[in-house]
Amino acid sequence: MNDKPKWIRTARCEDIPLREGRSVRFGEREIAIFNLGDRFVAISNRCPHRDGPLSEGIVSGNTVVCPLHAWKVGLDTGDVERPADTLACVETFRVRVEAGFILVEMPLEGAEKKQAPGICIEHGGLPVVPKPPRMGIDDSDIRNIRA
Amino acid sequence: MNGSNEQSNGNGNANRERLVVVGNGMAGVACVEQILKHSKKFEITIFGDETHVNYNRILLSSVLAGEKSADDIVLNSLEWYEQNGIRLRLGVRVTGVDPAQKTVTVDDGSVTAFDKLLLATGSSPLIPSLDWVQKEGVYVFRSIDDTRALLERARPGTKAVVIGGGLLGLEAARGLQVQGCDVTVVHLMDRLMERQLDPTGGGYLKAKMECMGVKVLLNKSTTEILGNGKAEGVAFKEGPSIEADFVVVAAGIRPNTELGRKASLQVNRGIVVNDHMETSHPDIFAVGECVEHKGICYGLVAPLFEQGKVLAATITGNKGPTYEGTVLAAKLKIMGVDVFSAGDFNDKAPGTDAVRYEDAALGIYKKITIRDGKLAGVILVGDTSDSHRYMDWLRAGTDLTAMRKQLLFPSPVADAGLDTAQMPDHETVCGCLGVSKGAIIQAIHKKGVNTLAQLKECTRASTGCGSCTELCQQLLKAVAPEFQEETRKTLCKCVPFAEDNLREILRSQKLRSVQEVLDIYGNGTGCEVCKPALSYMMDMIWCGDHEEDRSARFVNDRVHANIQKDGTFSVVPRIRGGVTSPAELRRIADVADKYNVPMVKITGSQRIDLLGVRKSDLPKIWADLGMPSGQAYTKGVRMVKTCVGTEFCRFGVQDSTSAGIELERRLENLFTPHKVKMGAVGCPRNCAEATVKDIGIIGQEGSWQVVVGGAAGKSVRKADLLVTVASTEEALSAAEIFFQYYRENANYLERTYGFLERLGIEKVRKETVYAPEPVRQGLLDRLHKSKALAQDAWLEGETPRHPTQFIQIEPIERIPL
Structure with a gap:
């Protein structure tokens, strides 16, 4: 096994339409790759709220809006921008384009283990503020659910 | 409307003086409005060389930018001229003035006599060559x-x-x-x-x-x-x-002074007037951009209103008020480019101090000049929110010595209402029309003004450049006992326009892609609120003759299935009127087996839902089903729930099943502002609950009731009766007319029940089933045009719009394990 982070060829540039996302699976991971016109970005495909597939969200500038309950996640930072009071974030991945392919940098196997689920490295290891389990969905959740 | 009025010239009411106004623009008509306030003693004729009633010339840039239509900027309607007994002659040009005989000659050869003549001929564009x-x-x-x-x-x-x-x-x-x-x-x-x-x-x-x-x-x-x-x-x-x-x-512009010269008036660059707005001829007056006062020709709107007030006093025999020049103030009316300038901003003059603030990153620049402790001039770029305060300081000559440290940034006001409360009564709110805070408060108390529209009508405030609209609103809110905010909500922060404005903009500007709208009228990025709304508008207005941008659609409309909490999708085929067949049911069962569909559910809408389907299986399932999309995932036509009507039911008096299936067929595959659920019942027992549907048709002996605006979801509302008609075809047609009316006029995500409550059923009836034939036909024609181009979305299973639309991308190079 390599001890360096590995760049993975994921998809062709033309696989991802402008201002849309697509998900790519690697073993256990699912990564959402977005085409922002001037660049591609990659984040984990799971919304920290209720695991919504972020790759299916509407892109708004450099954020994506989760299709389930409209949480908004920064595509460059991985930070959750809405709701404003949460410290949750999603993992981000470095991306480069080479010969028409989108390459995504996968962290080391070992490094991956260090990053326990629910802990955000970018926020100095602060744990994600646990959301109390809710009995129903409140209004702000319903507002943006379509259909 | 032109040309039929001359016979009365010269022999009109002997008691009334004849006032002829040359120029039907803002200056001339505003002055006439002021004259009418003083006295009704004149028999007034207005000549205008344009073929339009008086409109707000300074808003032409908004018309060019598609933010307003030509009708929106009309200041005086034809009725206004009629009500005030003014003879209006449009599309003719006054070519001569005889100051001795006191007549004007018009280019159609007619001659009109006057006792007093008002020249408001304005200016023309300066053409260098x-x-x-x-x-x-x-x-x-x-x-x-x-x-x-x-x-x-x-x-x-x-x-x-x-x-x-x-x-x-x-x-x-x-x-x-x-x-x-x-x-x-x-x-x-x-x-x-x-x-x-x-x-x-x-x-x-x-x-x-x-x-x-x-x-x-x-x-x-x-x-x-x-x-x-x-x-x-x-x-x-x-x-x-x-x-x-x-x-x-x-x-640049050049004052139109030809008539002044012909009348042998004193003319320099403009027609020369004194402080009472008199020219060198005792019965000839001039106002607006054609005049020169103390050596200055003005080209902005505020001076001409001030001049008009003085002139109205003079000409009606109330001579006294004087015009002493106007503090020049200019505001650039470009959305997103805020520029305001007033007074003398030259800081090189002796005894002048300048105070500046700049933030290049935000594009904000402020500069004020101070002379003898008073404000001399101001420049604001990027943030003009303080322009009123500076204008007031300029006009009033306020001594600023004590405020030197807070000139650019006054201490913040905690209560927004306080800002208007602190304004002195004499402070000008509307600089264009010279309306003070006191005048507005008086209008509110004495004339019962409660809305902005009434305030405009009553005081004219905010009908000029419109930049004081917000301030007028605040005053109304604070003072009017029954203030009613005009319910014009903007779509969202990204595109700060009301939706009816946006529809107008899309139509008039022929904007055919969401991104184009965002780039030109919005912040360039858009969000999950405005993008789907704009996508809907595009589709409704252009019916396919536009660029369908799937990135601006919610995921359901990209993959034509309803996303579920676990990221899987649900599949609901169309079963019109809830009537299916053994063969169809077998196919559905086979599909459920073949793709291991975790749940098969009969819905409340007489349909069958296959839940828990993976995205990549969608096209295969659609192909195997061989049924069209039920649009259960989109803002579109969901279904028509029916009862068995005359076909089987012993109480049925109408064939509701066939009528419902036909209604569904006519409207399916179309997008709507929000989902549309319908019902068709064969008798008033209402077994398919048509009275709580967006559109319902209710069979009665020998007739159908068409009801609209019902709901049994988050809100429960009994539908309003739209119309009662004799035949099934008439019922379907009424439903179609209402359906298209809703499509064209509702805001995005506004259900029919909210729409009905906002507009009222009377208005809806008047504009749909009781509208004149051409209006009804227009709605039907546009509906049929959209329908002809609408397709079953599931056809994209075979011909996807994008190669990876339904595909789970697998990495080309797998991670070594």
Whole structure:
């Protein structure tokens, strides 16, 4: 096994339409790759709220809006921008384009283990503020659910 | 309306003096409004060479930019002229004045006598060389007709050159750029709006214009418009020429003084008037841009209102008030480019101090000049929210010595209402029409004004440039006992327009992609609120003749299935009227087996839902089902729930099953502002719950009731009766008419019940089933046009719009395990 982070060829540039996302699976991971016109970005495909597939969200500038309950996640930072009071974030991945392919940098196997689920490295290891389990969905959740 | 009134000239009511007004523009008509306030003693005739009633000329730039229609900027309707007994002669030009005989000659040969003559002839665009305008493709920007001609000419991608970087030139440039033109502004001076801005302010403005996509060339002296008979480019003294498909000349204005000269009045640059607005002839008066007062010719709106007030007093025999000149203030009316300038901003004059603030990153520049402890001038770029305070200081000559430390940033006001509360009564709210806070409060108390529209009607406040609208609203809110906010909610922060405005903008600007709207009228990025709304508008207005941008659609409308909490999808095939067959049911069962569908559910809408389907299985499932999409995932036509009606039921009096299936067939595959659920029942027992559906048809003996606006979801509402008709066809047609009316007029995500409550059933009836035949037919025609182009979305299973639309991408190089 390599001890360096590995760049993975994921998809062709033309696989991802402008201002849309697509998900790519690697073993256990699912990564959402977005085409922002001037660049591609990659984040984990799971919304920290209720695991919504972020790759299916509407892109708004450099954020994506989760299709389930409209949480908004920064595509460059991985930070959750809405709701404003949460410290949750999603993992981000470095991306480069080479010969028409989108390459995504996968962290080391070992490094991956260090990053326990629910802990955000970018926020100095602060744990994600646990959301109390809710009995129903409140209004702000319903507002943006379509259909 | 023209030409039939002359016979009464000269022999009218002997008691009334004849007042002839030459010019039907803002100055002339505003002055007449003031005269009517003083006295009704005049028999008034107004001549206008345009064919329009008086409109707000300063908002033409908004018409060019598609933010307003020509109708929106009308100031005085024909009824106003009629109600005030004013003879209006449009489309004719007064060519001569005989000051001795006291008559005017009109270009149709008629002669009209006057006792008093008011010249309000305005100004004309300054054309540096006559050769220029003889070429095709050279325009000016002064009137509604000019604006229409420009709108006609402006096409996406055409190269437009605007000569002149003043207020008018920049507004024209922005309008043309919104129309999709590739616009260059060329300006003679070293900075834009040099009469209103210092070099720094000019630099900020240039950066803003360039940021919006308008090119700016400074220090360019135009020598020639190139092209043989037709504009092809513009040549400069200072170097290479540039190409142009058409050219707009906005190089300044020239007062129209010909009639003044013909009447032998004293004329310099403009018709000379004194402080009482009298000319050198005792019975001839002049107002507006055609006059010169103390050596100054004004080209802005506020002075002409002030002049009109003084003149009205003088001409009605109430001579006393004097006009002493106007503090010049100018505001650039370009959305997103805030520029305000007033007074004398020259800080080089002796005894003048300047106070400045700049934030280049935010594009904000403020500068005020102070002389003898008082405000002398102000420049605001990027943030003009304080312009009222500065104008008040300027007008009142407020001593600022004690406030020196807070001139640019007053201590914040905790309560927003306090801001207006602190304004003294004499402070001007509407600078254009000179309406003070006191006048507004008086109107509210004495005339019972409660809405902005009433305030406009009553005081004229905010009908000029409109920049005081917010302030007027605040005053109304604070003072009016029954203040009613006009319910014009904007779509969202990204695109700050009301949805009916946006629909108008899309239509008039022929905008055919969501991104285009966001770029021109919004923040360029959009969000999950505005993108689907704009996508809907595009589809409704252009019916397929637009660029369908799937990135602006919610995921359900990208994959034509309803996303579930675990990221899987649900599949609901269309089963019209809830009537299916054994073969169809077998296919559904087989599909459920083959794809291991975790749940098969009968829905509340007489349909079958296959839940827990993976995205990549969708196209295969659709193909195996061989049924069209039930649109259960979108804002569109969901279903028509039916009862068995006369076919089986012993109580049924109408064939509701067939009617419901036909209704579904006519409306399916169309998008709507929100989901539309329908019902058709064969008797008033209402077994398929038509009275709580968006559209319901209820069979009765010998007739159908068509009901609309029902709901049994988050809100529960009994539908309103739209109309009762005899035949099934009439019932279906009424449903179609309402359906299209809802599509065209509701806001996105507004269900029919909210729509009905907002508009009221009477209005809806009047504009649908009781509307004149052509209106009803128009709604039907547009519906049928959309319907002809609408397709079953599931056909994309075979011919996807994008190769990876339904595909789970697998990495090309797998991670080594």
